[in-house]
Amino acid sequence: MPSQTETLRLYTALQLHTADWSGKLLLGLGLNETGRTLALASLAAGAASLFLEPDAKQLREANREGCLTFAVTTLDEALRALKNEIRQGRGITIGLAGEPAQWLHEMVERGVLPYAIAMSQPPSKEETASLQTLQQWGSLPLPTATSQLDSLSLHIEEDAAATLQDRRTRDGELRNHVPQELPQQLQERWFDTAPTLFPRSLSRAHWISQSVNLPRFEESSS
Template sequence: MFSQTETLRFFTALQLHTADWSGKLLLGLGLDETGRTRALASLAAGAASLFLEADAKQLREANHQGCLTFAVTTLDEALRALKNEIRQGRGITVGLAGDPAQWLREMVERGFLPYAVLASEKPAEEETAWLQTLQQWGSLPLPIATLQLDSLPLRITEDTAATLQERRARDCELRNHLLRELPHPLQKRWFDTAPTLFPRSLSRAYWIAR
């Protein structure tokens, strides 16, 4: 099961990389556990994300766990789902089933240019060639090193409630307290979106000062 703490870490990395993801297209490769965490984090950040996944089981698991807004089987379907949300500046995660190299080739042929690209595992050689073309055109690579947040004067802790009703009350208290202590925009966005990303969780991960 993906970790709320790791989702918060990657959400923070995305926000520190680019403060405003609304209307920006993020291309991801892989929906393994790491990929699913990143899909949720990108949704929290407000990005319009397209994740390519060759393994149908991984795609189904990501969809079942609520990491995807839509799961589709063609690039046309994916672009239709993404287009309006990008125009409206709303977050969305779309999972596209099939061979990532095939989809990357089609994206290049059609002039598809994501704002940024990330991979949850090392891309295959054929995928790398198409990814390099996208990067040459201007897509930003988001390497694994983006997740190195240990230099921040912060640490992640978790608060656990006994019931969902108590969780909602505790979220309100924590949000108000933390916005006074650490008034960073990402803090507010996290507490606005985390309850919708983890609706059945009794725990809440969040940043505090070291």
Template sequence: MPSQSQTLRLYTALLLHREDWAGQLLLHIGLNESGRELALASLAAGAAALFLEEDTRQLREANREGCLTFSVTTLDEALRALKNEIRQKRAITIGLAGSSAQWLAEMVERGVLPTAITASRPLTGAEETSLQTLQQWGTHPLHASSLIAINKASHNIEAPLATLQARIAEDTAATLQERRSKDDTLRAQLSKALPQSLQERWFETAPTLFPRSLNRAYWTEL
């Protein structure tokens, strides 16, 4: 499974970068472990996210781990689903199989404009060309410690975390029933270094993102 601590870190970074992701389109290239962690983080943050991946093994793994709402094989299918969820401001993660360069070129041709773009693997020249066009239209390139910088203009969304007087800890329970009880206890002792609403949302969504996990990552005071 993707790291729960890194998922929490990316989720926090997303919401510190942008307070409300509902109705926003996040475009990501790559569904390696870092990409799957971002997928879970984007679900927790409430974004509508499209993940491009050419490796069918990576797509299967992402589906198995619950990182994707579902996978499709055409951009038409992906856009139909995304438009509906964006309109209703609901979180969704869609994996699109096939050539990422082809899909990016088609997105440019059709005028699809994501709010932000991220990547977790090196880009090809054709991919970079399409992403440059999207940036010229107003899409923001983002990166973090586990995500690559698309270019020099990429914004490090984890930068605010460096100034926090807090750290991520993990608590382990013996059973799922105990996990729920311990979550209630942790929820009553939220870190003062981060917005309460951000942490509350994590405790609401984490059990659905990691339904069989006896661990819980959370922010704690130093």
């Protein structure tokens, strides 16, 4: 399962890159560990995401971990689902099985233009040709690295709770401690979506200013 810490880092990078992902198509190449984490982060950001993955095992793993809304085997199926969610501005992650080079070529032929493209693995020569075409048409290359966060005086901590009820209480308190380097909306969206992405987790990853030490919450008596 992707870690909350890395999911929060990628989610924050997405939000700092583009504040509103609603109605935007994100194309991802690969569902390795980084790709699966990006899939969760894109859900948190509210993007409509399509991930190309030739390895059936990786697709099954992504499904098992809850990183995908569902997986399909044709571009038509993927586009039908994406079109509806994009129109309504809702987040979705779709895994498309098969060779990425084939699907990228078909996307170019059909004029499917993602808003942004993220790669969690190096593309092949055939994939690169189609990716370059999409970028020439206006798709933004979106590195999954979070180097833009390094300039912020922030770090991520994980707060642990004893019960899910305690977790909800702590989330309510943590969401009010917004580092001044981050937009309020970014923090609020994370605490709205993290419980749905990690429903059984008693921990919560959150940003904190390096110069600030939050008081530890007292353990729930229950």
